[in-house]
Amino acid sequence: MYSESQISAALELHSAGLHATEIGRRLDVPKSTVQYWCRGGRRELRRREPPSCPRCHSLPLNEWEYAYLLGGYLGDGHITTGEHRSTVLWLYCADDWPGVSAEFAAAMAAVLPDRSVHRSQRTGCHALQSRSRHWLCLFPQHGHGLKHRREIALEPWQQAIVDEHPDRFLRGLFHSDGCRIINWATKKTSQGTKRYEYPRYMFSNKSEHILAMCEAALDRLDIAHRRPRKDLVSVARRPAVGRLDEFVGPKY
Known part of the structure; x- marks a missing residue:
């Protein structure tokens, strides 16, 4: 056997x-x-396949890791399924950030502990993948077509997890489709033009629904943000950036 x-x-x-x-x-x-x-x-x-799904089999769900993985899935993840192949959760990570990749892989393993996580290399990036039909239970946002071309809404049980762990959810979003960069600007002074730099967080996504989820999680933590573009959430005020630095920080 x-x-x-x-x-x-x-x-x-x-x-x-x-x-x-x-x-x-x-x-x-x-x-x-x-x-x-x-x-x-x-x-x-x-x-x-033994009983393993927190949704189907009433098993405990690691909500702390799930909130992070949900953010990653909404940003750079998708599920494939078909008649002649098993259901696979895919999560794409840039090769430049091995720490982020390891963190997402650990979250996938923690959410479905009996499922293995594999890595497939692509050009300039790699895909983390895990096979189980129960990923469909855990991510009911799966559907036909790109996320930004259809409605994306959280189930009540998912929203309860995000409300409990908004910091982990935001960490997943910013680790997938976000970044922490150093902006610069100029200011005229009595001595002339002075250049100064400041850190800034940005989350970019084409889905208005996912952008709204990011904004709602920021609001829940009283973190100031704005929309410089319709597909971009920006956090630039010093206290707000400092708050995000506590649980997101630069990619690594």
């Missing part, structure tokens, strides 16, 4: 384009078994 991790690894390699012979060699599994898994093994994988 083969383990669930072996089946998952085989399906992962198959989706990456490897042939059954090569997959069998890597996993020390007969080629015929790999072919069976790739043809219909999703059914076997489902039968082996």
